[in-house]
Amino acid sequence: MQLKDIALASLKVRKAKTFFLVIGILIGVASLVTFSTVAATLQDEVNFQFEEQGLKLLVLPLREQLSLSYRGITVASGLYTEKKGLSHTILDDLKEILREYPAAIAPRVAGQTNLSGKDALLVGIIPSEEVKLRPWWEAQKGSLPQEGELLLGYQLASKLAIVQGDLLTASNQILTVAGILSETGEQDDLMAFATIETASRILGVKELSFIEVAIPLKKEDSSKAGIITELLREQTTDTEVIRVQNEVGSRLELAESFTRLSRVVTLVILFTGAIIVMVTMMGSVHERRAEIGAFRAMGYRSSHVAKIILTEAVFVGIAGGFSGYLLGLLLSLPAGRLLANTTVRITFKPYLFFTVFVVALVISTLASLYPAYRASRLDPIDSMRHI
Amino acid sequence: MVLVEISNVTKEFTNGNKITHALNGINISVEARDFTALMGPSGSGKSTLLSIMGALHPPSSGKVDIDNIDVYSLNNERRADLRSIYIGFVFQQFQLVPYLTALENVMLPLAISGLSHRQQLDKAKTVLDKVGLQAKYNRLPNQLSGGEQQRVGIARAIVNKPPLILADEPTGSLDSATSREIMDIFKSLNEEGLTVIIVTHDRSNLHHVKKVVCIKDGKICSTEDYRCN
Numbered sequence: 001m002q003l004k005d006i007a008l009a010s011l012k013v014r015k016a017k018t019f020f021l022v023i024g025i026l027i028g029v030a031s032l033v034t035f036s037t038v039a040a041t042l043q044d045e046v047n048f049q050f051e052e053q054g055l056k057l058l059v060l061p062l063r064e065q066l067s068l069s070y071r072g073i074t075v076a077s078g079l080y081t082e083k084k085g086l087s088h089t090i091l092d093d094l095k096e097i098l099r100e101y102p103a104a105i106a107p108r109v110a111g112q113t114n115l116s117g118k119d120a121l122l123v124g125i126i127p128s129e130e131v132k133l134r135p136w137w138e139a140q141k142g143s144l145p146q147e148g149e150l151l152l153g154y155q156l157a158s159k160l161a162i163v164q165g166d167l168l169t170a171s172n173q174i175l176t177v178a179g180i181l182s183e184t185g186e187q188d189d190l191m192a193f194a195t196i197e198t199a200s201r202i203l204g205v206k207e208l209s210f211i212e213v214a215i216p217l218k219k220e221d222s223s224k225a226g227i228i229t230e231l232l233r234e235q236t237t238d239t240e241v242i243r244v245q246n247e248v249g250s251r252l253e254l255a256e257s258f259t260r261l262s263r264v265v266t267l268v269i270l271f272t273g274a275i276i277v278m279v280t281m282m283g284s285v286h287e288r289r290a291e292i293g294a295f296r297a298m299g300y301r302s303s304h305v306a307k308i309i310l311t312e313a314v315f316v317g318i319a320g321g322f323s324g325y326l327l328g329l330l331l332s333l334p335a336g337r338l339l340a341n342t343t344v345r346i347t348f349k350p351y352l353f354f355t356v357f358v359v360a361l362v363i364s365t366l367a368s369l370y371p372a373y374r375a376s377r378l379d380p381i382d383s384m385r386h387i
Numbered sequence: 388m389v390l391v392e393i394s395n396v397t398k399e400f401t402n403g404n405k406i407t408h409a410l411n412g413i414n415i416s417v418e419a420r421d422f423t424a425l426m427g428p429s430g431s432g433k434s435t436l437l438s439i440m441g442a443l444h445p446p447s448s449g450k451v452d453i454d455n456i457d458v459y460s461l462n463n464e465r466r467a468d469l470r471s472i473y474i475g476f477v478f479q480q481f482q483l484v485p486y487l488t489a490l491e492n493v494m495l496p497l498a499i500s501g502l503s504h505r506q507q508l509d510k511a512k513t514v515l516d517k518v519g520l521q522a523k524y525n526r527l528p529n530q531l532s533g534g535e536q537q538r539v540g541i542a543r544a545i546v547n548k549p550p551l552i553l554a555d556e557p558t559g560s561l562d563s564a565t566s567r568e569i570m571d572i573f574k575s576l577n578e579e580g581l582t583v584i585i586v587t588h589d590r591s592n593l594h595h596v597k598k599v600v601c602i603k604d605g606k607i608c609s610t611e612d613y614r615c616n
Binding site for chain 1: 438441443463464467468471472478482484487491496497504543547
């Protein structure tokens, strides 16, 4: 017979109270596991997509939004005043800021032009950077444009009835069609591409229209996306840095929001569970006053009594932790579908398992500290009067 | 040799503005191997005196020595150790732990002794055999009669081999035949060398004791006087 045997026997015989104690821990642990599993699944999804797509940013000239009001009534809003374009020197700034990352920095000048009598959108690019951003670009015929050359989108070439090697005129300049892109299914199909120098000369602009930045991120670095975006915002002047809100971005936002919300909800539930444990344990101590008085009369120290109560708390923590872990994993399947529209794959994660047990034991023990203290301070004579 | 020495012990209880003097200047010496009964009417202070002797409840003033140890000069934890070593308690309501078997109840004092499970089992079985419960090791208290429960209570009190047994109305909940059996057990324990002090109302129990201390209104009215009540 050891103190743990007394604790275990007491829990076994007080089935209803033990049930409530375990439930108190179980609900907190199950929510922790459910939310953590769903959040981890979302994060895994985002990480996977990050590895595929990376972080994409647009660096634009600073725009100011205007809102026109007349006597307090907004009569027009969303008007933008666009300042001048981006200086070429910003490219060096970006390279310096992003020197730690394998970033593709693709500056663009863009504008409408007339190609042999037909309107078209001309985009000036640095071909070597552009292929980093669009590895799927493949010239169906010919090659990427050099100075004085054009690369045409598939549909634009069809519309102009142009083939590789043909000549086109734009702003009184003769340009050779160096290549025609395979069909991409994107806006590229309708555009003409030239080098930045060629496009600037044709469009009559000196500054860049915008810069596209792509940074491939490994999944373990996905959390850096926000940091990099903020870094660019802080360290470039007269620019607007926009994160391209593709599927990854929206899932990332969902993952981050879900993680924040789940932490709050889990904390509230764990706190509630702790209160349940404390109240139930206090009730148990009250009910066992006579028994505790007898222990004290037998020579048990107050620390022995406290140890019995805390040992019960440890058993409750183990039972609640284990059952809560299993329940939480099961609940994560419907929770993933309902809360985050994702399919959770249940896997054993030693870190989560270990964390859950530590949390369960800590909550259970902390919640039982006060009841254990009260039990240890009971007067044996007073206690034994309550038979 | 004096085992228990009580010197000028008083005990007061305060209830609001009202002070009740439960014990007034009690002096008792109990020799080792004595079998002493504390008698007195209800509310005379005998159970209070027993709990003070048992290191459970400090007196308002005075001194209690057990084996020349000033009990109330010790801190709570040391007093608990002293109870574990020197005193075995037997209660009127048995105070058995309801969810433990007879054997486990008897093993309770050994749970803090550091003995191995095997040693605990052997000791518990020995004392249960001694009180005649060899066939009922695994019975829960509610599966035992009152007399059997009190035997378990006695076995639990003596399993640590304390020199002093303090029994508070040990036959108070038992019929007369069972009371006699229980008192016989106390007598045999005393004959084996244990010092026994019992609180009792029942004059028939006095046949077994060597000394009677009568208490009335918190004072000793007489010793060795069977007619004090």
